[in-house]
Amino acid sequence: MKALLLSLLLLPVVALAQAPTIEISGANFRPLPVAVPAPLTQNDGAKALVAPFDSAFSFDLAASGILQVLDRKGFTADAKEGMAAASINFSRWADVGAEALVKVSLAQDGGVLRGELRLFNVGTGREDLKVSKDAPADNASLLAHRLADALYRHFTREPSPFLSRITYVRKAGTNRDVYVADWDGGNARALTKGGINILPALSQDGSQVAFTTYRKNRPDIYVQSPGGEAKAVISGEQMATGAAFSPDGKRIAYSLAEGESAQVYVANADGSGARALTDTPYGLNTSPSWSPDGKRIAFVSNRGGSPQVYIMNADGTGVRRLTFQGNYNQTPDWSPRGDLIVFTARDERNAFDLFTVSVETGKVTRLTQDQGSNEEPAFSPNGRLIVFTSTRNGGSQLYVMTADGNNQLPLRAEKGTYQTPDWSPLPQAQ
Amino acid sequence: MGMGGGNRGGGRTTMSEINVTPMVDVMLVLLIIFMVTAPLIQQGVKVNLPETKAAPVEATEKKLVLSIDAGRKVYIGDAEVALEELEQKLAANAKAQADKEVYLHADRDVPYGVVVEVMAAAQRAGIGNVGMITDPSTAGRTSNTGKGKSKEAKR
Numbered sequence: 269m270k271a272l273l274l275s276l277l278l279l280p281v282v283a284l285a286q287a288p289t290i291e292i293s294g295a296n297f298r299p300l301p302v303a304v305p306a307p308l309t310q311n312d313g314a315k316a317l318v319a320p321f322d323s324a325f326s327f328d329l330a331a332s333g334i335l336q337v338l339d340r341k342g343f344t345a346d347a348k349e350g351m352a353a354a355s356i357n358f359s360r361w362a363d364v365g366a367e368a369l370v371k372v373s374l375a376q377d378g379g380v381l382r383g384e385l386r387l388f389n390v391g392t393g394r395e396d397l398k399v400s401k402d403a404p405a406d407n408a409s410l411l412a413h414r415l416a417d418a419l420y421r422h423f424t425r426e427p428s429p430f431l432s433r434i435t436y437v438r439k440a441g442t443n444r445d446v447y448v449a450d451w452d453g454g455n456a457r458a459l460t461k462g463g464i465n466i467l468p469a470l471s472q473d474g475s476q477v478a479f480t481t482y483r484k485n486r487p488d489i490y491v492q493s494p495g496g497e498a499k500a501v502i503s504g505e506q507m508a509t510g511a512a513f514s515p516d517g518k519r520i521a522y523s524l525a526e527g528e529s530a531q532v533y534v535a536n537a538d539g540s541g542a543r544a545l546t547d548t549p550y551g552l553n554t555s556p557s558w559s560p561d562g563k564r565i566a567f568v569s570n571r572g573g574s575p576q577v578y579i580m581n582a583d584g585t586g587v588r589r590l591t592f593q594g595n596y597n598q599t600p601d602w603s604p605r606g607d608l609i610v611f612t613a614r615d616e617r618n619a620f621d622l623f624t625v626s627v628e629t630g631k632v633t634r635l636t637q638d639q640g641s642n643e644e645p646a647f648s649p650n651g652r653l654i655v656f657t658s659t660r661n662g663g664s665q666l667y668v669m670t671a672d673g674n675n676q677l678p679l680r681a682e683k684g685t686y687q688t689p690d691w692s693p694l695p696q697a698q
Numbered sequence: 699m700g701m702g703g704g705n706r707g708g709g710r711t712t713m714s715e716i717n718v719t720p721m722v723d724v725m726l727v728l729l730i731i732f733m734v735t736a737p738l739i740q741q742g743v744k745v746n747l748p749e750t751k752a753a754p755v756e757a758t759e760k761k762l763v764l765s766i767d768a769g770r771k772v773y774i775g776d777a778e779v780a781l782e783e784l785e786q787k788l789a790a791n792a793k794a795q796a797d798k799e800v801y802l803h804a805d806r807d808v809p810y811g812v813v814v815e816v817m818a819a820a821q822r823a824g825i826g827n828v829g830m831i832t833d834p835s836t837a838g839r840t841s842n843t844g845k846g847k848s849k850e851a852k853r
Binding site: 339357359 | 760774775777786787788789793794795
């Protein structure tokens with residue numbers, strides 16, 4: 269009882285001690301205008317690494333959805349301005365509309381690239397944040413992601429998605445290969461070599477990828493870690509597609525087609541103990557996606573006549589239809605925050621667009637419109653961003669946007685045809 | 699004709715609709731007049747002509763200040779920019795673009811043409827509102843040098 273009273277007394281003090289954070293949702297949200305001048309360099313080795321660092325760092329901040337990165341062309345400050353608050357002319361930064369100033373200094377030290385980041389409040393001239401990180405010199409974008417992550421944590425008090433990984437399918441000729449890349453599409457590495465490999469899904473820690481492959485001329489589900497060997501997990505005469513790891517990584521959900529029907533199954537991660545969750549003799553049940561607590565599964569079913577998003581408990585009970593608008597809703601992905609499911613819908617003009625539906629209220633919100641076909645969404649680890657494919661610039665490219673549909677930007681991946689991105693549920697350990 | 703046919707074809711029925719033809723005529727004339735005058739109105743640089751007793755603009759927020767000194771050098775805030783770069787700098791300036799308004803602070807001895815060039819550059823950059831900063835104490839003929847002097851923006 270005494271401890272309770274004490275904690276009640278201390279509560280307001282603790283609340284006051286917290287630094288101000290950016291409110292990153294709601295109607296009154298406005299991105300913080302931030303000026304990010306080109307990084308300073310301490311030595312010649314760092315000069316060569318400025319360009320790869322800068323493009324990754326600028327993209328992280330611009331795509332974060334919480335910051336408005338100001339156009340460098342408008343800057344009026346001296347290009348040689350230093351890192352220390354005393355040497356910075358804050359009125360010039362205020363004149364270009366900046367409320368915060370991010371200065372980065374790079375130094376190469378043998379095989380290591382060191383970066384120092386300072387965040388200033390332009391109004392008061394106070395230094396709000398000072399962090400130093402390092403990364404291998406051949407991976408300047410990793411340093412960019414680490415510094416951007418520190419900045420994101422400072423503003424939001426939660427981990428950024430910048431250190432997480434994505435997986436996707438890239439089409440080349442008749443081949444479809446699974447790739448694993450940084451969240452922004454950089455450092456992409458092919459996991460498979462040739463053949464048809466589709467529908468990849470990352471495990472919770474990003475260490476394993478489950479995908480559907482046709483290497484035996486029928487769809488089977490394999491699991492592979494980057495650099496490792498592929499292991500068949502679900503293999504047989506029936507057609508197994510679209511695996512998804514449960515949040516604890518111990519189980520996989522997938523779809524197994526037999527005759528004219530397809531059912532959602534759950535098995536252990538090694539393929540044992542498979543069990544059907546759905547049982548509709550002539551219906552298709554596909555595209556399972558786990559809720560963040562692993563207790564429920566969203567899936568697509570045509571039991572009502574048209575493909576719609578349904579949810580059920582992880583043991584197959586309590587099936588509930590979630591979408592009632594439109595006649596073609598597919599590829600659901602459950603937000604790691606648990607409140608929303610994003611899905612692809614074909615609207616009345618036969619265009620594919622992205623929508624979210626609230627799990628509790630069933631309220632549907634449109635995210636994309638009049639920008640080509642937008643499909644195959646996947647939530648970021650913190651549920652603030654969504655990666656998806658879009659044909660707005662011809663071809664099928666990877667794009668990222670905030671969970672409310674704002675700030676849609678193409679990823680930094682090279683040109684190509686991309687399909688079915690998936691985002692690892694948790695950021696990689698630093 | 700007989701009585702039966704007269705009832706049907708005769709001109710005794712009342713016209714119950716408004717005749718819209720004159721209204722359409724008038725509207726068409728008005729439309730043409732507006733179309734002809736509209737380009738005339740938009741020509742030239744928009745300048746808010748000085749008034750002798752203009753009320754000072756109530757500046758609740760600090761707006762971006764463009765300055766032109768006696769040497770005809772142009773400044774954004776206190777940073778000197780070349781006149782040819784001014785449009786690009788203003789177009790990329792988030793503050794000016796959000797406010798759609800800048801204040802112009804030009805030396806008394808700067809030729810009118812230079813001021814108009816700066817105002818035109820601001821307008822090309824999408825900033826329609828250019829407020830003029832003047833010294834309210836008009837008694838002295840001294841050149842406006844003082845940054846410490848009290849200044850007010852007038853439109």
